[in-house]
Amino acid sequence: MKKNGAQVFIECLLKEGVDTIFGFPGGAVLPIYDALFDSPMRHILVRHEQGAVHMADGYARATGRPGVVVVTSGPGATNTVTGIATAYMDSIPLVVFTGQVPTALIGNDAFQEADIVGITRPCTKHNYLVKDIKDLQRIIKEAFYIATTGRPGPVLVDLPKDVLNAPCELKYPDKVDLGSYQPNYKGHPGQIKKAMDFILSSKRPVVYAGGGVILANASDEMKAFSTKLNIPTTTTLMGLGGFPGTHPLFLGMLGMHGTYCANMAIMNTDCLIAIGARFDDRVTGKIDEFAPFAGIVHVDIDPTSISKNVRVDIPIVGDVKNVLKDLLKAIPPQGAKDFKNNTKEWHGQIKSWNSTHTLSYKSDPKGKIKPQYVIEKLYEATKGDAIITTEVGQNQMWAAQFFKYDRARTFITSGGLGTMGFGFPAAIGAQIAFPDRTVIDIAGDGSLQMNIQELATAVQYKLPVKVAILNNMVLGMVRQWQEFFYNKRYSHTCISVAPDFVKLAEAYGAVGLRARKPDEVEGVIKKALSIKDRPVLMDFRVDPAEDVYPMVPAGQPLNKMLLV
Amino acid sequence: MRHTISVLVTNEFGVLSRISGLFSGRGFNIESLSVAETLDPKISRMTIVTSGDDKVLEQVNKQLNKLINVIKVHDFTDEEHIERELAMIKVTSNADTRAEILSIVDIFRAKVVDVSPRTYTVEITGDEEKIGAITELFRPFGIKEIVRTGRIAMARSPKQK
Numbered sequence: 001m002k003k004n005g006a007q008v009f010i011e012c013l014l015k016e017g018v019d020t021i022f023g024f025p026g027g028a029v030l031p032i033y034d035a036l037f038d039s040p041m042r043h044i045l046v047r048h049e050q051g052a053v054h055m056a057d058g059y060a061r062a063t064g065r066p067g068v069v070v071v072t073s074g075p076g077a078t079n080t081v082t083g084i085a086t087a088y089m090d091s092i093p094l095v096v097f098t099g100q101v102p103t104a105l106i107g108n109d110a111f112q113e114a115d116i117v118g119i120t121r122p123c124t125k126h127n128y129l130v131k132d133i134k135d136l137q138r139i140i141k142e143a144f145y146i147a148t149t150g151r152p153g154p155v156l157v158d159l160p161k162d163v164l165n166a167p168c169e170l171k172y173p174d175k176v177d178l179g180s181y182q183p184n185y186k187g188h189p190g191q192i193k194k195a196m197d198f199i200l201s202s203k204r205p206v207v208y209a210g211g212g213v214i215l216a217n218a219s220d221e222m223k224a225f226s227t228k229l230n231i232p233t234t235t236t237l238m239g240l241g242g243f244p245g246t247h248p249l250f251l252g253m254l255g256m257h258g259t260y261c262a263n264m265a266i267m268n269t270d271c272l273i274a275i276g277a278r279f280d281d282r283v284t285g286k287i288d289e290f291a292p293f294a295g296i297v298h299v300d301i302d303p304t305s306i307s308k309n310v311r312v313d314i315p316i317v318g319d320v321k322n323v324l325k326d327l328l329k330a331i332p333p334q335g336a337k338d339f340k341n342n343t344k345e346w347h348g349q350i351k352s353w354n355s356t357h358t359l360s361y362k363s364d365p366k367g368k369i370k371p372q373y374v375i376e377k378l379y380e381a382t383k384g385d386a387i388i389t390t391e392v393g394q395n396q397m398w399a400a401q402f403f404k405y406d407r408a409r410t411f412i413t414s415g416g417l418g419t420m421g422f423g424f425p426a427a428i429g430a431q432i433a434f435p436d437r438t439v440i441d442i443a444g445d446g447s448l449q450m451n452i453q454e455l456a457t458a459v460q461y462k463l464p465v466k467v468a469i470l471n472n473m474v475l476g477m478v479r480q481w482q483e484f485f486y487n488k489r490y491s492h493t494c495i496s497v498a499p500d501f502v503k504l505a506e507a508y509g510a511v512g513l514r515a516r517k518p519d520e521v522e523g524v525i526k527k528a529l530s531i532k533d534r535p536v537l538m539d540f541r542v543d544p545a546e547d548v549y550p551m552v553p554a555g556q557p558l559n560k561m562l563l564v
Numbered sequence: 565m566r567h568t569i570s571v572l573v574t575n576e577f578g579v580l581s582r583i584s585g586l587f588s589g590r591g592f593n594i595e596s597l598s599v600a601e602t603l604d605p606k607i608s609r610m611t612i613v614t615s616g617d618d619k620v621l622e623q624v625n626k627q628l629n630k631l632i633n634v635i636k637v638h639d640f641t642d643e644e645h646i647e648r649e650l651a652m653i654k655v656t657s658n659a660d661t662r663a664e665i666l667s668i669v670d671i672f673r674a675k676v677v678d679v680s681p682r683t684y685t686v687e688i689t690g691d692e693e694k695i696g697a698i699t700e701l702f703r704p705f706g707i708k709e710i711v712r713t714g715r716i717a718m719a720r721s722p723k724q725k
C-alpha cells in the first residue's frame with residue numbers, strides 16, 4: 001500500500017534521529033496525528049502551542065539536538081511565534097512544522113489560514129512552504145540541516161493538508177544540496193596567528209565568552225584555553241556553564257547585572273578575547289565607552305556578529321570549537337612564560353576587585369525570606385548538580401548570580417528575547433530529555449502564570465520538574481526600574497491577586513509546598529527533591545523589596561554600577 | 565554614500581520579500597531595486613541601490629550573505645562598472661515646441677516611442693545623470709508623466725589581456 005505525505009513525514013523524522021515531538025493537534029495536521037497513532041515516535045501533548053515550542057527549545061538546549069514541534073494551521077501556528085522568536089534570538093536549533101490549509105485554498109482567507117511563513121520570516125533562520133509533495137523530503141532534510149549547522153536557529157516548515165494526504169514514497173535524501181548556504185567552520189590561520197601574537201603581547205587580557213561556546217560544545221576547549229594561558233574569564237548570561245562557575249579564573253557574569261570584578265576587568269583590559277558572544281547592549285552598557293583600552297579579538301561563526309556593535313581588531317570567523325583548538329595549538333611550546341610574567345600585576349588587580357563588592361545581600365534570618373537565599377539553598381541541596389531554567393526578571397538574574405554552573409547546558413534561560421513564561425515549559429523539555437536528572441525552574445510569580453497551563457502536561461507525563469517560585473507578588477524587575485528611575489511610581493506592577501500556588505498545584509494533580517520563613521526553606525527544598533513521580537511547585541514567599549545588584553543603568557558605561 | 569549592489573538569489577517564491585524584509589527590519593535604505601532572471605532560470609539577479617556609511621554597508625553585505633537563498637553579493641562601488649536606468653517621459657508638445665523636443669531627443673540619443681497630438685513619449689536609457697539632465701531640459705515644456713526603472717549595473721571587462 002502506498003503511503004501518504006504524513007506517514008512519510010514521520011518516517012523522515014525517525015530517519016533524522018528525532019525521538020520526541022512536542023505538539024498539539026488540529027484540522028490541518030490530522031493526517032500527521034493519524035500517522036502518529038501507530039508510529040513509534042514519542043509525542044508530548046502540550047496545553048498551548050507556545051509551551052510546545054519552549055519545551056522543544058529546552059530539550060534542544062539541554063541536549064544539543066534539535067527540538068521538533070508540530071502544530072496546526074492558523075491559531076496553532078500563530079501561537080508558536082513567541083517561542084520561535086525566543087529560539088531565534090538565542091540561536092537554538094528547532095524545526096517547527098505547521099499545518100496549512102490545502103494549497104488550492106491558500107490566499108483565500110480560508111478557515112484557519114494564516115500566512116505563517118510571512119509572519120515568521122524575520123524570526124526564523126529560514127522557512128518553507130511545501131507546495132508540492134515531491135519537495136517534501138528534500139525540504140525536511142534541508143530544514144534539519146539549516147537548523148543545526150552554522151549559527152543554529154529555528155526553521156519553520158509549513159505543510160498544506162493536501163500535501164500531507166498526497167501519495168508518497170519514502171526516499172529520504174542523505175545529503176543536502178544547498179550551494180547558497182556554506183557556513184565557514186575553520187578559522188583563518190593567519191588570523192589565528194595574529195590573534196595569538198596579540199594576546200601574548202598583552203598585559204591585561206580578559207576572555208569574554210558567550211552562548212556560542214555552549215552551542216559549539218566547546219566548553220572543554222574554552223576551559224583549556226583560559227587555564228593554559230591563565231586568563232581571567234567572564235561569561236555572558238548565555239555563556240554561563242560554558243566556563244566552570246567555581247573555577248578560580250572565573251569572574252562571574254558581566255553586563256548590566258554582572259559582577260563588579262567582571263565589569264571592572266572589561267573597563268580596564270588591554271586585550272578582550274570575545275568567544276561566541278555578540279556584544280549585546282545588556283552586556284556592553286554604553287557602547288562608546290565599552291572596553292576603552294582594549295584591542296578586541298572576536299571569534300564567531302556568524303560574520304554578521306562581527307563589527308556589528310563594536311569595532312573588532314582581529315576578527316576570526318569560524319566554529320568556536322575549531323578556532324579554540326587552533327588557538328591552543330598556536331600557544332608557543334615553551335608555554336608563554338613571558339606572557340604569564342607580564343600579566344602578574346593584572347592578576348593582582350583582578351584579585352582585589354574580586355574581593356570587593358562581591359555578590360551579596362542583607363540576610364534577615366528572623367524576618368522575610370530573601371530570594372537569593374533560596375537560590376543558595378537550592379545550590380547546596382543539589383550540590384550544583386541540576387539543570388536550572390529560569391523565567392525572566394529578577395528571578396533570572398539571581399539564578400545567574402547565586403547558583404554556580406560548572407557544566408555547559410545546565411543553565412537554560414531566554415537571554416535575547418527575555419520571554420516571560422519560557423522557564424517552565426523549557427524545564428519540562430529538559431526533563432523529558434533527562435528523566436533522571438534534577439530540573440528546576442527558578443521562577444517569578446508573574447512569569448510562571450504565563451505558561452502555567454503546562455502543569456497538566458508535566459502531570460500527564462509524570463515529570464518530576466521542580467518550580468521554585470520566588471513569589472514577591474510583584475512584577476519585580478519592572479518594579480525595580482520604577483523604584484530606581486521612575487520615582488517609585490509603581491504603576492501596574494502589583495500582582496498580589498494571584499492563585500494560591502499550593503492549591504493550584506494540587507488542583508492539577510501536582511504537589512504544592514510553601515515556605516514563609518527562612519527556616520522553612522531547606523525543608524521545602526528537601527521534600528521537593530524527594531518527589532520523583534510528579535511536578536512540584538515550591539511557593540517561597542520572598543521579600544518583595546529586594547533588588548538585583550549590581551546594576552548598570554541602561555546607557556551607562558560598565559563601571560557606573562549601582563552597588564548594594 | 566550610495567552603493568550599487570548585485571545580489572544573485574535562487575529563483576524561489578518569497579525571495580523578494582526576504583530581501584526587502586531584511587532591509588526594512590534592519591533599517592537599511594533601498595533607493596531602487598530591480599529583479600530579473602539570469603541566463604540560468606533557477607537564479608535571479610537583484611540590483612539594489614542603497615546608501616549608508618561603511619559600517620552599514622558591511623552589515624548589508626553580511627546580512628544578505630546570511631540569507632539561505634542568497635548565492636552571491638557583489639558591491640560595484642570600488643570598481644569600474646557601467647550603470648543604466650531606463651525612463652519613459654511623456655512630455656507636452658505643440659507645433660512650437662516639437663522641433664526643439666526632437667532635437668533634445670537627438671542629442672541624448674533617446675527615442676520617441678509614442679506620439680499624440682499633444683504629447684511625445686520619449687524613451688531614454690543611461691546613467692542617473694543623463695536621465696536627470698534630459699528631465700531638466702524637458703521640464704519647461706511640461707512633463708505629464710515619468711516612469712523610471714531601478715538601476716542595473718555590470719562590471720567592465722579588464723582592458724589589458
Ligand SMILES: Cc1ncc(C[n+]2csc(CCOP(=O)(O)OP(=O)(O)O)c2C)c(N)n1
Nearest residue numbers: 393394395418420444445446447475476477
Ligand atoms: C512576555 C513578556 N512580557 C513582559 C515582559 C517585561 N518584563 C520583564 S521582567 C518582568 C517582571 C517579571 O515578573 P516576575 O515573573 O514576577 O519576576 P520577578 O522580576 O518578580 O522575579 C516583566 C513584566 C517580558 N520580559 N516578557
